[in-house]
Amino acid sequence: MKLKALSQVASLAVFSSLSISQVQAATITISCGAVGAEFELCQEGTKAWSKKSGHEVQLVSTPNSSTERLSLYQQILSAGAKDIDVFQIDVVWPGMLQNHLLDLKPYTNGNEEQHFPSLIKNNTVEGRLVAMPWFTDAGVLYYRKDLLEKYNQEIPITWSQLTEVATRIQASERAAGQEKMWGFVWQGRAYEGLTCDALEWIYSHNGGTIISATGKIDIYNEQSVQALNTARDWVGSISPKGVLNYAEEEARGVFQGGNAVFMRNWPYAWSLAQADNSLIKDKVGVTALPKGSSDGNHAGTLGGWQLAVSKYSAHADLAADLVMYLTSYTEQKRRAIKGSYNPTIDALYKDEEVLAKAPFFGDLYSSFVNGVPRPSTVTGKHYSRVSSAFFNATHNVLSGKASAKKALKKLEKKLKRIGKGAWTL
Numbered sequence: 092m093k094l095k096a097l098s099q100v101a102s103l104a105v106f107s108s109l110s111i112s113q114v115q116a117a118t119i120t121i122s123c124g125a126v127g128a129e130f131e132l133c134q135e136g137t138k139a140w141s142k143k144s145g146h147e148v149q150l151v152s153t154p155n156s157s158t159e160r161l162s163l164y165q166q167i168l169s170a171g172a173k174d175i176d177v178f179q180i181d182v183v184w185p186g187m188l189q190n191h192l193l194d195l196k197p198y199t200n201g202n203e204e205q206h207f208p209s210l211i212k213n214n215t216v217e218g219r220l221v222a223m224p225w226f227t228d229a230g231v232l233y234y235r236k237d238l239l240e241k242y243n244q245e246i247p248i249t250w251s252q253l254t255e256v257a258t259r260i261q262a263s264e265r266a267a268g269q270e271k272m273w274g275f276v277w278q279g280r281a282y283e284g285l286t287c288d289a290l291e292w293i294y295s296h297n298g299g300t301i302i303s304a305t306g307k308i309d310i311y312n313e314q315s316v317q318a319l320n321t322a323r324d325w326v327g328s329i330s331p332k333g334v335l336n337y338a339e340e341e342a343r344g345v346f347q348g349g350n351a352v353f354m355r356n357w358p359y360a361w362s363l364a365q366a367d368n369s370l371i372k373d374k375v376g377v378t379a380l381p382k383g384s385s386d387g388n389h390a391g392t393l394g395g396w397q398l399a400v401s402k403y404s405a406h407a408d409l410a411a412d413l414v415m416y417l418t419s420y421t422e423q424k425r426r427a428i429k430g431s432y433n434p435t436i437d438a439l440y441k442d443e444e445v446l447a448k449a450p451f452f453g454d455l456y457s458s459f460v461n462g463v464p465r466p467s468t469v470t471g472k473h474y475s476r477v478s479s480a481f482f483n484a485t486h487n488v489l490s491g492k493a494s495a496k497k498a499l500k501k502l503e504k505k506l507k508r509i510g511k512g513a514w515t516l
């Protein structure tokens with residue numbers, strides 16, 4: 092069913108990027124994300140490669156939700172289908188998809204050394220470099236500079252300060268006639284994005300990372316309970332009830348429409364907030380997400396996307412060449428300037444043209460290099476089950492179906508069941 096849906100999407104969303112006619116030109120198919128300006132940027136990048144190489148590229152757009160995209164990819168890859176040569180894969184997937192992906196090491200020419208070593212390590216499974224880093228991510232806090240100034244408020248350092256400031260500004264703005272104003276928007280749908288948000292709440296309260304890097308399950312603790320209770324109290328007060336169904340773009344829609352004081356999102360939202368047609372252009376600041384308390388941590392979950400070549404590709408060499416082009420310095424620089432996509436090449440964080448367009452790449456550099464990783468390396472191919480169990484438990488708390496204590500106790504049991512024999516607990 093889904094495969095069919097994909098080929099329909101493919102035929103709708105296919106874009107040829109070459110006009111030169113050539114007898115031996117191959118066509119490479121790449122799946123690109125379509126969140127914000129992602130698809131357009133991918134199209135421009137692949138066009139440039141086509142021009143250089145003389146080969147055609149077709150783009151396939153895939154669902155925005157990382158969770159849905161993964162199940163679609165798993166179906167395509169487990170069928171050994173040749174439909175897609177290059178896959179855009181999430182930073183948490185190398186362990187899950189590695190069996191279907193080509194080792195890119197023979198194609199890199201040493202270029203992987205320019206990239207953050209932690210990402211190269213993340214993408215190396217059993218000694219094989221299964222994907223090249225394309226852009227990195229960390230959760231950040233967007234705030235309305237103009238509203239904080241208007242009400243003489245400081246940028247919040249802790250979640251309780253954020254709650255206080257959001258409550259006050261929301262009430263005052265509504266009293267002044269801005270009836271749609273909300274204090275804080277974020278990603279509350281039951282999907283991978285909620286795993287990222289909830290990990291931030293928990294880690295910033297010193298509650299750990301669900302499962303430690305060595306495999307120890309650590310989720311049923313006081314700090315995690317407190318973190319989830321704090322978030323639950325936002326729903327219906329400073330955050331709309333609808334936040335329980337928000338992904339990245341829904342949160343951005345509210346914030347960019349001028350209807351929220353704070354937003355948790357990824358860096359891509361910056362270039363769109365700053366676009367000429369944006370209602371909030373020049374009214375926005377970006378800072379680190381708040382700490383749980385003064386002795387907690389500023390925590391942004393590590394996100395980001397890689398490019399991988401399918402083992403079933405009929406054009407592996409060309410596909411790998413396209414990957415090397417798209418992940419190169421020049422292309423990452425263009426994407427950083429045009430779309431505020433965080434480079435994975437350290438040198439670009441010192442590039443003045445990049446910093447002029449996205450100053451927070453410099454200010455928040457340490458959040459990007461020290462993003463809090465989800466437990467995907469240690470859980471390997473079991474990660475998606477771990478993440479689903481976590482986001483479903485969290486969603487139950489946020490929607491009032493279960494208390495944080497009960498939900499986390501149950502989650503701990505479930506994770507123990509999943510982990511038994513799967514990784515060293």
Ligand code: GLC
Pocket residue numbers: 157181182183227228283284285287339357393394395396
């Ligand atoms: C962003 C991140 C990705 C994460 C996803 C969750 O796309 O880059 O790593 O899984 O958001 O929604």
